[in-house]
Amino acid sequence: xxxxxxxxxxxxFSFKIIGREIGETEITTEDGIExxxxxxxxxxxxxxxxxxxxxxxNAKDVKIDFDKSLYDITEINAKGEVNFVSSKFGLxxxxxxxxxxxxxxxxxxxxxxxxxxTKDIEMYSDGFIEVNNLNGDFKLEGMNSKLINESxxxxxxxxxxxxxxxxxQKEITFLNVIDKKISYVKNNNTExxxxxxxxxxxxxxxELIDDVIIIRNGEKITGDYGTLDTKNNSYKIKSHKNTKxxxxxxxxx
Amino acid sequence: xxxxLHINKKIIFFFGLxxxxxxxxxxxxxxxxxxxxxxxxxxxxxxxxxxxxxKFAISNDxxxxxxxxxxxxxxxxxxxxxxxxxxFKSNDFSIETExxxxxxxxxxxxxxxxxxFKSKNTTIFSDGFNIYDNGNKIMFYGNSLIVLK
Numbered sequence: 001x002x003x004x005x006x007x008x009x010x011x012x013f014s015f016k017i018i019g020r021e022i023g024e025t026e027i028t029t030e031d032g033i034e035x036x037x038x039x040x041x042x043x044x045x046x047x048x049x050x051x052x053x054x055x056x057x058n059a060k061d062v063k064i065d066f067d068k069s070l071y072d073i074t075e076i077n078a079k080g081e082v083n084f085v086s087s088k089f090g091l092x093x094x095x096x097x098x099x100x101x102x103x104x105x106x107x108x109x110x111x112x113x114x115x116x117x118t119k120d121i122e123m124y125s126d127g128f129i130e131v132n133n134l135n136g137d138f139k140l141e142g143m144n145s146k147l148i149n150e151s152x153x154x155x156x157x158x159x160x161x162x163x164x165x166x167x168x169q170k171e172i173t174f175l176n177v178i179d180k181k182i183s184y185v186k187n188n189n190t191e192x193x194x195x196x197x198x199x200x201x202x203x204x205x206x207e208l209i210d211d212v213i214i215i216r217n218g219e220k221i222t223g224d225y226g227t228l229d230t231k232n233n234s235y236k237i238k239s240h241k242n243t244k245x246x247x248x249x250x251x252x253x
Numbered sequence: 254x255x256x257x258l259h260i261n262k263k264i265i266f267f268f269g270l271x272x273x274x275x276x277x278x279x280x281x282x283x284x285x286x287x288x289x290x291x292x293x294x295x296x297x298x299x300x301x302x303x304x305x306x307x308k309f310a311i312s313n314d315x316x317x318x319x320x321x322x323x324x325x326x327x328x329x330x331x332x333x334x335x336x337x338x339x340x341f342k343s344n345d346f347s348i349e350t351e352x353x354x355x356x357x358x359x360x361x362x363x364x365x366x367x368x369x370f371k372s373k374n375t376t377i378f379s380d381g382f383n384i385y386d387n388g389n390k391i392m393f394y395g396n397s398l399i400v401l402k
Contacts, residue, residue: 020400022399023402024399024401024402025399025400025401026399026401027398027399027400027401028396028397028398028399028401029396029397030395031395032379032380032393032394032395032397033379033392033393033397033399034378034390034391034392034393035390035391035392035393036389036390037316037345037388037389037390037391038389039314044399068373069345069373069374069375070372070374070375070399071374071375071401071402072402073401126376129363129368156282207266
């Protein structure tokens with residue numbers, strides 16, 4: 001009789017472990033949990049797996065801040081081989097460090113070879129990548145920062161910008177790119193280099209500041225300031241008084 | 254002549270005697286066993302638990318955790334082993350387990366048996382726990398599972 005009862009309890013417990021119900025978040029750890037009630041956070045230790053309706057997160061260690069009780073999560077900080085996949089936000093990321101603020105929907109990944117990939121945009125950095133899902137702000141900073149979407153490729157030390165939803169797709173509406181050495185932007189068939197590159201979708205203008213180079217169809221134009229109109233794909237380059245605009249036309253044949 | 258008339262009366266007598274003795278031995282042995290069991294049970298009740306249904310509390314400025322169990326045994330002057338159906342209850346949560354060492358002086362409680370923590374919309378299954386810092390901090394040991402609703 002006791003044996004039957006024990007087997008029943010084990011089976012029920014196993015089903016409880018295996019079967020996550022809709023709306024529930026299930027967290028497993030290999031080395032326990034430390035709850036700090038006054039400070040309102042808990043630490044999840046070793047091989048942490050978080051599974052919910054909206055996202056899946058794997059990491060070595062995780063810190064979760066809460067408001068009223070443990071379920072009332074306000075912030076998630078993860079470290080060590082962090083893997084995050086979100087069906088709600090349509091994105092996945094890999095990084096050494098990961099931070100998600102629940103109320104502001106602000107996500108930040110840190111560390112070498114960090115990546116954050118959505119359906120339309122891929123972002124990579126050895127520094128950090130920050131995305132605010134509510135207002136569409138994004139920021140990449142550090143070595144090897146790179147942003148790629150269908151029509152644009154950007155490489156720079158600092159990339160600031162804003163996404164907006166255009167139907168099913170996310171498009172870049174504002175960009176601010178800075179690199180002490182040189183920033184690089186490739187848009188359709190045009191490659192652009194400058195220390196600072198700005199883009200405003202409202203006026204459809206890419207603005208290039210300092211050490212400007214534009215390369216298109218074998219033409220290489222250099223100067224100090226340039227603009228590219230993305231509507232008609234035309235560009236202008238200016239130079240300071242004591243320098244001149246230089247154009248090199250290469251024969252590709 | 255009937256076969257049974259050939260059986261020796263002495264054999265029948267001794268056979269009967271053996272049956273009677275066996276029966277008596279069986280009865281006495283059972284009685285002795287019952288007495289032993291009674292003694293064992295009463296000894297167990299008397300010796301195993303220093304405190305029956307102990308009640309303690311861990312408290313600080315912001316919360317009070319009430320601790321109850323079926324049995325308690327003093328390990329040292331301050332350390333008490335709480336046994337069977339050990340429950341921790343505060344305004345925020347409850348924990349259930351089978352064995353806990355409670356330190357009255359340090360206001361700590363540590364368990365290495367399977368534990369079940371429950372608070373609002375939260376359940377934690379673990380391989381034990383340690384309540385310290387006057388109940389402010391709880392460490393859950395080993396492979397742990399949290400279910401948040």
